[in-house]
Amino acid sequence: MKLFWIVLGLALLSCKEEKKVGPVQSVDTELGLYQETHRPQFHFTPPEKWMNDPNGLVYHQGVYHLFYQYYPEDIVWGPMHWGHAISKNMVYWENKPIALFPDEHGYIFSGSAVVDTNNSSGFGTVDNPPLVAIFTYHDVVGEKAGKDDFQTQGIAYSLDNGVTWVKYEGNPVVKNEGIRDFRDPKVFWNDKTNSWTMLLVAGDHLQIWQSPDLKDWDKVSEFGKNQGAHGGVWECPDMFPLKVEGTDMEKWVLLISINPGAPNGGSGTQYFVGDFDGTTFKSDQKEHKWIDWGTDNYAGVTYNNVPNNERVFIGWMSNWAYAQETPTEKWRSAMTLPRKLSLHRINDKFELVNYPLESLEEIRVPGSSEDITLGPELDKSLTFDHFNRSELKFKTSSQQFKLDFNNSLGEHLNLILDGEAQQFILDRSNSGKTTFDEDFAKNVQTMPIPDLPNGEYEVRILMDWSSVEIFINHGQYVMTAQIFPNEFYRNLMISNPGDVELKLDTFTIRPIKSIW
Numbered sequence: 102m103k104l105f106w107i108v109l110g111l112a113l114l115s116c117k118e119e120k121k122v123g124p125v126q127s128v129d130t131e132l133g134l135y136q137e138t139h140r141p142q143f144h145f146t147p148p149e150k151w152m153n154d155p156n157g158l159v160y161h162q163g164v165y166h167l168f169y170q171y172y173p174e175d176i177v178w179g180p181m182h183w184g185h186a187i188s189k190n191m192v193y194w195e196n197k198p199i200a201l202f203p204d205e206h207g208y209i210f211s212g213s214a215v216v217d218t219n220n221s222s223g224f225g226t227v228d229n230p231p232l233v234a235i236f237t238y239h240d241v242v243g244e245k246a247g248k249d250d251f252q253t254q255g256i257a258y259s260l261d262n263g264v265t266w267v268k269y270e271g272n273p274v275v276k277n278e279g280i281r282d283f284r285d286p287k288v289f290w291n292d293k294t295n296s297w298t299m300l301l302v303a304g305d306h307l308q309i310w311q312s313p314d315l316k317d318w319d320k321v322s323e324f325g326k327n328q329g330a331h332g333g334v335w336e337c338p339d340m341f342p343l344k345v346e347g348t349d350m351e352k353w354v355l356l357i358s359i360n361p362g363a364p365n366g367g368s369g370t371q372y373f374v375g376d377f378d379g380t381t382f383k384s385d386q387k388e389h390k391w392i393d394w395g396t397d398n399y400a401g402v403t404y405n406n407v408p409n410n411e412r413v414f415i416g417w418m419s420n421w422a423y424a425q426e427t428p429t430e431k432w433r434s435a436m437t438l439p440r441k442l443s444l445h446r447i448n449d450k451f452e453l454v455n456y457p458l459e460s461l462e463e464i465r466v467p468g469s470s471e472d473i474t475l476g477p478e479l480d481k482s483l484t485f486d487h488f489n490r491s492e493l494k495f496k497t498s499s500q501q502f503k504l505d506f507n508n509s510l511g512e513h514l515n516l517i518l519d520g521e522a523q524q525f526i527l528d529r530s531n532s533g534k535t536t537f538d539e540d541f542a543k544n545v546q547t548m549p550i551p552d553l554p555n556g557e558y559e560v561r562i563l564m565d566w567s568s569v570e571i572f573i574n575h576g577q578y579v580m581t582a583q584i585f586p587n588e589f590y591r592n593l594m595i596s597n598p599g600d601v602e603l604k605l606d607t608f609t610i611r612p613i614k615s616i617w
């Protein structure tokens with residue numbers, strides 16, 4: 102056993118990039134960009150200031166674009182811009198100048214981007230097709246004046262693959278007939294109708310619009326007034342087809358973020374599995390489904406135009422319940438890891454599965470593994486320098502285990518599988534800085550796991566300095582949560598709370614390289 106940790110320690114030493122994060126740093130220390138306390142090392146964060154939703158996710162000419170809700174003046178929400186970063190592999194990101202600024206129509210709220218391949222908009226040429234961004238204008242003057250029609254939809258185009266943008270002079274392209282929450286257009290090309298489809302949320306439901314040229318839009322249908330979770334306003338819709346794994350059956354998946362009303366409080370993203378005939382979406386789903394049971398995966402949407410029809414999802418790793426109070430100073434908020442979505446049929450239920458992209462391999466340092474066996478009510482302690490920049494992975498068929506990550510300050514993050522109660526628990530109530538928000542400080546999150554396999558399944562945990570992402574059975578069950586330990590967790594106590602032997606096979610911890 103000792104040998105395993107020595108080998109791992111040596112592997113770590115040889116791969117260490119010492120210019121990166123240090124273990125214990127006080128918030129007051131003047132540190133370089135991306136080295137500040139709590140700064141994520143393998144998740145996207147803006148170089149500085151406030152960020153929320155991912156926007157305009159589109160792949161074009163070898164580049165994955167990530168635009169995002171951005172306020173460049175402060176670390177709290179304010180007049181919204183679209184910040185911009187690009188990546189070739191969804192691992193390393195390059196920051197670009199701000200793409201869209203507020204104008205006389207209002208702030209630039211969330212939306213999407215498409216490659217207008219046939220130049221239907223006339224903004225470019227077929228040889229140099231325009232990128233077109235479709236977003237919500239939020240007219241704060243109208244809002245303050247007590248109007249209801251202050252959210253409209255606008256468009257802008259870029260002929261240099263997203264570097265510079267020109268707003269359309271005919272904006273707004275979708276006006277508002279008096280719906281207070283009328284926003285977050287997701288546009289995609291629709292082969293069935295040979296036109297563009299726009300999804301828009303309108304308070305408590307989804308509207309579907311259609312256009313030949315991205316400029317003239319007509320409403321064609323609605324969905325959801327009486328379906329799904331309605332604990333809060335509907336936001337950030339997305340919809341796409343997926344083949345049910347292992348079959349030829351195609352279903353459509355609709356994502357709807359709601360705030361508040363998520364199962365563990367505040368904001369969260371529900372999904373519906375159904376059918377789309379080109380104009381109308383229908384689903385006979387009765388239960389409420391969530392893409393992620395953790396508190397910190399919101400407003401997530403998928404990329405347009407990815408090769409091989411892959412569905413790649415990114416969410417905002419925060420929650421409106423406390424997003425503006427989290428204990429960071431230079432920047433605020435991160436994105437989830439990019440995740441591949443797939444649709445499975447498990448015990449006769451459709452399940453949307455999300456799992457990190459394989460390209461993450463680029464930054465995973467090899468680690469050695471061992472098989473761990475623990476008798477009833479026994480535990481085992483491990484130490485490791487970089488839990489807050491690591492991947493932990495094992496296979497088990499156990500229905501009960503507890504992982505307690507902790508540090509010398511007595512801060513603990515507990516992850517507990519309780520097969521008897523059919524739930525997984527994430528307890529961050531004593532995980533580090535928690536008192537910035539009353540609910541965060543009490544936060545114990547649960548995820549029902551009714552269809553956990555009886556046989557062997559994988560548990561994979563990706564931990565950064567201020568987040569943990571847990572994928573059970575390759576993304577069948579997922580939890581994402583922010584954490585703010587004052588010091589890296591360096592100890593892990595594995596316990597067997599059950600009365601049968603606990604076996605964790607090929608238990609592997611790998612350091613992850615910083616992407617900055």
Ligand code: FRU
Binds near residue numbers: 181237336337400
């Ligand atoms: C979701 C959201 C969107 C809106 C944006 C404003 O987090 O509220 O509905 O467009 O944030 O920043």
